């Protein structure tokens with residue numbers, strides 16, 4: 176038994192921000208950003224929230240699957256940038272879409288969050304606890320990005336993607352792996368509010384994303400091909416038998432490095448980072464939805480979804496489309 180994706184949806188904030196606009200904030204250029212990352216623009220929230228974007232994406236995924244909100248049994252929202260500690264974004268989504276029969280909670284594994292949430296949904300369905308789930312990745316990173324740091328503010332964007340998954344007997348998720356390495360957490364970090372109470376005082380620091388770009392770059396290029404090979408081995412497939420590789424949209428050069436190491440042509444690595452930048456946990460379902468809505472996915476096609484990010488975390492999942 177497994178789960179199959181029967182609906183996809185996505186949502187982006189209205190405001191699109193070009194590289195040229197970023198040059199008014201920090202010392203950079205459109206040429207540098209495009210050459211080093213492949214990013215040409217991103218969408219930035221002017222009021223949209225993690226929950227409102229996720230709710231839009233989930234609503235579209237349900238519509239795409241031909242299901243009603245009342246049928247949903249589980250809602251998982253992966254996010255590392257929620258507005259509220261409580262209620263969690265997933266409960267807000269439940270309320271906004273009217274999924275009155277669902278249980279809902281959030282999950283945070285940074286940019287690997289959507290994949291980890293998808294695997295969690297698989298575990299719930301496989302064990303017979305639930306029959307279906309809405310799984311979303313949603314981020315409003317613009318509130319935790321340091322807009323004075325040219326090393327990070329050029330990279331990230333806001334947005335959400337979601338899938339509706341249901342129990343299936345054949346196909347669907349054929350194999351997956353996930354890894355965490357907490358000893359390297361400092362490579363990509365974003366602090367919460369400092370400890371401050373009547374009994375303890377700690378200096379407040381800027382709670383922005385901090386990143387060692389080169390470390391992340393080499394982690395992704397070295398670790399992701401191995402992780403994909405591991406997931407493919409579990410599915411008893413080789414890289415040559417995969418139709419499309421949908422990777423976390425962090426940097427075009429990272430994806431090129433991974434394609435080279437896997438020995439697979441770049442035309443099997445669709446990308447949307449030129450328009451949306453790195454949307455963290457939203458990036459894989461956002462890309463999947465765009466491809467699905469173009470009608471590019473046919474039954475029997477094999478996809479690899481793979482992501483990496485803060486934690487450090489990474490994962491890969493092999494899917495047979497139905």
Ligand code: COA
Pocket residue numbers: 202203204207208211212286325326329330363386387388389391392425426453483484485
């Ligand atoms: N515009 C212009 N120059 C910039 C710049 C910017 N936005 N950001 C950095 N630079 C400069 C640096 O200061 C450095 O200058 P120096 O040589 O005078 O010191 C030079 O460009 C090279 O910096 P470096 O950090 O080596 O660049 P890079 O080629 O590694 O590219 C990243 C930087 C961030 C684009 C790249 O490392 C990357 O994409 N890493 C992965 C990050 C990521 O994906 N994070 C999210 C993971 S989920």
